[in-house]
Amino acid sequence: MSAHETVGDVYRQSLPVILVSLVAGLFAGTILGTDTMRNGIESVPGLLLLLPAFLATRGGVYGSLGARLSSGLHQGLIEPYFSRDKRITNAIVASFINGMVVSVFIAVVAFAVLIGLGRSGSLLELVGIMVIAGFLSAVMMLLVLLSVIFIGYRRGLDPDNVIGPVVTTVGDVFGVAFLLVGVYLVGLVL
């Protein structure tokens, strides 16, 4: 990186990432704005409350998995193939556990805040929605992230440059969509 980059240089280098996240955000927002989702928000107290935490932790869990795999590849600790390599399976299992533990935790905290705000809500409903949404996004994020990192690395892409946009895009769009699936499925049972 040159020490004397102009405003234009920095702008041009960063614009693609920002535009990708704009498009992803618009998709996620469109799902949020649909009638089905608005009905869900209306009928499930606490859904809006947990939304930012749910979206932010997708980035935390899978962004750090991406960074770990990328460093592992650069250090030669792992190979860019789906295999039963101990480190790769450990990293995947750990991210899955992180994703699920945090999803349940968010549901519990959101319920506590809801009660604190003097509203009523159902803990079981929130936990159910978060378990379904957390599980589906874990499967989707792991599949997409591992494929992009491994295939990208084999073709000479530096994973560090693609993890951010991939995690944001897939995380936001599918995160909101799976939240909707969770609301629907829990609605059938409860």
Place this chain on the structure above:
Amino acid sequence: MSSPEEEFFETEYYEEVILDQWTVRGIVTTMVPLLAILSILQMVSGTVLETFEDQLLANPSLLILVPVMIGTAGNLGSIMCSRLSTQLHLGTLEFTPENRAIRSNAGAVIGLAATVFVLLGLGAWGIGRALGGTLALWEVMLISVISGMLLAVFVVVVSLGAVWASFRLGHDPDDTTIPVVTNVCDITGVLILFGVVAVVL
């Protein structure tokens, strides 16, 4: 004779430090507390959304602004911080307003925000209309652009402050600053957005 590389793989450092970073227990016990704190912090944004629930449900355009605001705020913060910290490592960063690196980064963040939030205003208005919303283009545009520009100024100030503070305290800004700033910007993005919504609508 084994090569230095092979010897390295037999050292205790490798066994204990590098391999430990790849155990399920190691990863989970490091990450879960961080994620838990992050989730609790994000309840601030959540509470704001919950408070504005009626307005959000009545105006889908506002709902559409939310994920973009959250995503863009964090992105601008991480662009600004990671570039500043790289320049710090390269020794080309001085904390003066005349510093070219600071000026280009700050200018670029402002320019990026202007681009994104004008496009967002159009997009959120159009999609909101298609979903049955009634807000006028100027209302959505005003909300998007004003909150976007306030956010950009906030990102510049906070990133500069955070990188400066971590430099002063002797921390590598890459490790701590970026996650902290990204999340602070996420949360502030939502607060700014609804502050502006409350004034405009």
